[in-house]
Amino acid sequence: MATELDNIEIRPARRRFVQGAAALATTLIAPGILLYKTGQASSNGAAKTPRWGLLIDTNALSEADVDACVSACQREHGWHSEAGSATDAQWIRKLRLSDERSGQQQFLPMMCQHCADPPCVDVCPTGASFKRDDGIVLVNKHTCIGCRYCMMACPYKARSFIHETLYDQLPVAPRGKGTVESCTLCVHRIDRDGANAVPACAEAVNRGEHKAILFGDLNDPQSEISQRLKSHGATRIRADLGVDPGVRYQGL
Amino acid sequence: MIDCSKALPFLLVSLLISTLLGWLAFTQAVAGEVESSGFGAVAIPQPHKPDNASACVEPLDIMRREHMNLLLHQRDATVLDGERDGNYSLVGCMDCHNPAASAETVIRYPDPQHFCAGCHLYASVKIDCFECHADRGLAKIEQGRLADSNVAQPGSGLLSLQTFQMQLGDTGGD
Known part of the structure; x- marks a missing residue:
């Protein structure tokens, strides 16, 4: 037919x-x-793109160690306390956890957690708050208008706002009045050294074999950080929020 | 309706006057009469040349015309994608276009001696790179800090913080 x-x-x-x-x-x-x-x-492409993260062993950190983290970060990026200001820059700060019954005290450094789903990026009206392909959450200060929505949105209070006119900023860390800033995971070191980079806070406290603050690629199953996460596990702070922070804590 | 018989002479006269004024300003600028009152009373900038560098990253005419575009393009590549290998970084400019680390002189941005500020002041360009970015290399920054803490250091060419702030105000820095 x-x-x-x-x-x-x-x-x-x-x-x-x-x-x-x-x-x-x-x-x-x-x-x-x-x-x-x-x-x-x-x-x-999970296989090729790294996701940088930190693994912080709080048992290996004394109060002095955490203080050393903070001052190392200040030296590296040139931020410091403005005299008498209640709105100081805080790229990284010291937290104290106390157990009321036993009196046990723990100290841990708290900074931008470099979330996989960062709330600060969701709320930014100009796209200045952004996440790089390798998972580092940054502020593009060229487009930041200083509205501070991201500071409100951040569950970790990781960001701060610059109120003062600044002088003598360092070449690796441009920062100026009217913009929001936070921990960059020492992005200038990472861009230079890749997986071998050591952020300033880690450099300040790592002694000998055991690294109290371990930097590495969470996407690479062979990396030291992934291996240690696999064998020992770690806590995500406020895991209930589902933002999947890239900074993990052991010993909490 | 426009009355052409009145408008045309008026236009011609104003054109003549503006041409004369422009020519006057031009001849004065060419003659370099810097101190005279009236037109062209701004000194030709004499920016600080690098102490220890042979050539810039691009020929002079390209740098003069295009430096802002080169910087802008690489700026976004660096901030968004982490590409730091390019030739056109502001840090790179400031490493060269400043007195050598061994020299005693420290020049900050609003100082007309500063390589960028000289021309920006002359061309009345208000650009706020240096409200955030370092206006000199790392070694010079450390040097400036040391000199700041020692006020009684004469002849270093260093502006005190107070002068610095005044100049910021004068040159229209926000």
Whole structure:
């Protein structure tokens, strides 16, 4: 039984025109689609893109150690207490946990937790608060308008606002009045040294074999940080919020 | 309706006057009459040349015309993607375009001697890079701090913090 299709006359000129049009459309439209797909692959490819994180062993940190973390960060980035100001910069700060019954005290450094789903990025009206492909959460101070929504949104109180006119900033850490700032995970060191980078706070407290603050790639199952997480586990602070912080604590 | 018989002479006269004024300003600027009152009374900038560098990252004419675009482009690549290998970093500019670390002189941004400030003041460009960014290399920053703590250090060319703030106000820094 002959169908209608069989009866259609095949005209070579028409076929060539349709083929040509399809090729043209592919050239014009497809690059956009291809680029879009490549861009997506580079940010989602868990195997290739690192996710930098910290593993902090609070049992190995004394109060003096945490103080050393704070002052190392201050030296590295040039932030310090403005005299008499209740709104000091706090890239990293010391927390004390006390158990009322036993009297046990623990000290831990608290800074930007570099969340996988950062609330500060969700609320930013200008896109200045952003997460890099490698998981580091930063403020692009060129687009920050100083509205401080991100400070409100952050469950860890990790960000601070610069109220004073500043002088003598350091080349690695541009910072100025009217913008929000927080821990950068020493991004300038990471861009230089990659997986071998050591953030300033870790450098200040790591002695000998055991690293009290361990920096590494959470996406690489072979990295030291992943191995230690696998064998010992760790706490995410306020894990109930589901923001998946990249800074993990042991011994809490 | 516009009365062309009145408007045309008026236009011609004003065109003539503005041409004369412009020509006057131009000739004065060419003659370098810096101190005279009236037009062109701004000194041609003499920015501090690098003490120990041979050539800039691009030819002079490109740098003069395009430095802001080069910086802007690399700025976004650095902040957003962490690419720090480019040639056009502000830190790189400031490492060279400042007195050498061995020299005693420390020059801060609003000082007309500063490489950027000289031309920015001359061209009346208000740019706020140095409200956040370091206006000199790391070694010079440490040196400036030391000199700050020692007020009785004469002849270093260093501006005190107070002068610095006054100059910020004068030059229109916000």
